Amino acid sequence: MKAVFLKKFGAPEQAFEIRDAAIPTCAPDQVLIKVEAFGLNFADVLARTGMYPETPDRPCIIGYEVVGRVEAQGDKVTGDFVGTRVVALTRFGGYAEYAVTDYRAIGSFSGQYPAEKALAVATQFTTAYVCFHESMNLYRGDRVLIHAAAGGVGIALCQMALNAGCEIFATAGSEKKLEFLRNMGVHHTINYRENDYFKEINSLLKGQRIDATFNSLAGKSIKKDLRLLGAGGKLVLFGAASRVGGGKGIFSGLKLLFQTGFYTPLAFIMRSKSLIGINILKLGDYKPELIAKCLKAVIAQAEDGKLDPVVQKTYKIGDLNTAHLALEKRGTIGKTVVFW
Ligand SMILES: NC(=O)c1ccc[n+]([C@@H]2O[C@H](COP(=O)([O-])OP(=O)(O)OC[C@H]3O[C@@H](n4cnc5c(N)ncnc54)[C@H](OP(=O)(O)O)[C@@H]3O)[C@@H](O)[C@H]2O)c1
Structure with a gap:
């Protein structure tokens, strides 16, 4: 598969490199997703510029959320997700053609909900839900x-x-x-x-x-x-x-x-x-059910129109650097999304 590696901290053109990598394998409680698109978050800019303490050792693949179809699942996953199109929270690993994540960190929209809107709902709306409704x-x-x-x-x-x-x-x-x-x-x-x-x-x-x-x-x-x-x-x-x-x-x-x-x-x-x-990574580690509940709640509210995800712009993978700079320069209103 192709994946975007963060090889060093700095400007996007020096920091990122698209390389071939092995498709990740599912742990027993994970699903493997063939990624259609991934979302950018402000924390990705912090990770790229060396200001995010939890960034994995480089070279690494960053990224907190993807939309795609489940291709495989581990043997401890409850339910059958193979073939389902999902939006998923990833703990890094999202900037790739395939990503794995805990089965509790996925949710599905009915019908062909646009990938970019689904990604807007993922990390950002779930974080807001935890802050507004859980705290x-x-x-x-x-x-x-x-x-x-x-x-x-x-x-x-x-x-x-x-x-x-x-x-x-x-x-x-x-x-x-x-x-x-x-x-x-x-x-x-x-x-x-x-x-x-x-x-x-x-x-x-x-x-x-x-x-x-x-x-x-x-x-x-x-x-x-x-x-x-x-x-x-x-x-x-x-x-x-x-x-x-x-x-x-x-x-x-x-x-x-x-x-x-x-x-x-x-x-x-x-x-x-x-x-x-509030730190949703920590909550996801300690209370994955809470994050699962919040993700499902924002998906339900987006589907019935109570929440209306706003998308700034969608980019193709070749324009990832431009997308990253737009976020860094504070020019965006709402979600920035990158399609493979
Ligand atoms: N704790 C958690 O679990 C968690 C989870 C998700 C996000 N977050 C945090 O929530 C915030 C929003 O995240 P987001 O992904 O939704 O990003 P975003 O709000 O779409 O973009 C960040 C915005 O922050 C504002 N900003 C304020 N001071 C800034 C500065 N010194 N440099 C750059 N931008 C500055 C800018 O808006 P203005 O032009 O209006 O200043 C910028 O557009 C981020 O700080 C992120 O780290 C935390």
């Missing part, structure tokens, strides 16, 4: 702050918050993204690259507070978000995008740590606020 109890009228709201996870969070009847404060990095969000029905949009979102939201709140913030940035935004939260408020932290562009050495790591701040649990009691960390 929170939000009610109609609650005020939520969503950062990087026009990205893959951000759009999913906005759709979930709109469905729940929440009032949304969304940040994004360009006017085009803010306009997209307003067209989706998002109530308040702030360009956080031009204005201090803390000041803007504070003045919009007129003395009231936020009930939940969904933060994929870390750094200085954590202190600001905690100040915007009222009693009972929760901050879900699931990314550290603010580190990008600040170098990769120990000093940039320390800078991120100091900007993010150090907190005592006692302060959270006194203020009745919570900080929740």
